[in-house]
Amino acid sequence: MGKYNLTALRVRQIAVAQQSAGKLRQTPKWLDIMHDVPPTEVLVRNRPQQHQLVRQRLKTVPGASRPQAVFEVQEKRIKPKKASRMFQPVEIKYEEDQLRKEFFRDHPWELARPRVLVEKSGKDFERYNWSRLQQRGKHLDGESVVQRQLWLLNNVPDMTKSAAYDIARREFYRLRLQEDIERRVAAEEAEATGAVFGPTRLQIGMDLENKEYERWKEWAKLQAQLSDQRMAAFLGAPEVQAAEEQETSLDDDATEKVAVAA
Secondary structure, eight states: OOOOOOTTTTHHHHHHHHHHTTOOSSOOTTHHHHHHSOOOOOOOOOOOOOOOEEEEEEEOOTTOSSOEEEEEEEOOOOOOOOGGGTTSOOOOOOHHHHHHHHHHHHOGGGGGSOOOOOOSSSOGGGGOOTTSSOOTTSOOOHHHHHHHHHHHHHHSTTOOHHHHHHHHHHHHHHHHHHHHHHHHHHHHHHHHTTOOOOOOHHHHHHHHHHHHHHHHHHHHHHHHHHHHHHHHHHHOOHHHHHHHHHHHHHHHHHHHHHHHHO
16 A cells, blocks of 8 residues: 555645745735644545435325335445455446437437537527427427337326337337438429439439449459469460360360371
8 A cells, every 4th residue: 555645634734844944935815724624634545435226106006096206216336346446436327328328329320410419508408308309499309209108107107118218219210201202292392393403312322433433443454464474374375275275176186197097
């Protein structure tokens, strides 16, 4: 462990000694404050507080006329930590984290959609009512599904996690389909009134793919020619070699015919 370094605790004493010795021309402004509020002298560090994951559920209790809210505390696994990490802040986890992870694992392309991160007042979430999926002033995205699923878990009696996910996902698909239909109808109406749109993303992608394919064909032809040239330099010209083999075979045939005639 080594020796304790108490220099920070004695900073006021050192400043007073330097002032009395005439080393300081002006009294520090924090000198009296440190006299009134001295630094702590506790040398024992406490471990950070362990945060618990609390979940709210609405369950039907036997003998009760209405469903009651039940708070469940999920026990965290205590993992052995190294001595250097013992006093690090504990990671704070929420129930939405797991719901968000499952949704974007099933819908990875939702992360590619543009999202608006700027809020008007910083408290826009207070105006949202997640009893329905679509909210005024908020674009439909994966976070809407997560909040809708969490609302179902907290407010619908005996709701399971998978059932809430299916309900929120079904509403999300229906609204996404409605947006696609509205976008397609708007484009058709604009074209009917004379609007001209540029190439679509699919057409742009196909053009880029065709250009890359043509470039690859030119490169492949060049590589094939270079390979043939290297092979010819190693074995000799294939045309000359084939002609020599043909002449040799003709000479052998003529010699055999002369021998037979004799």
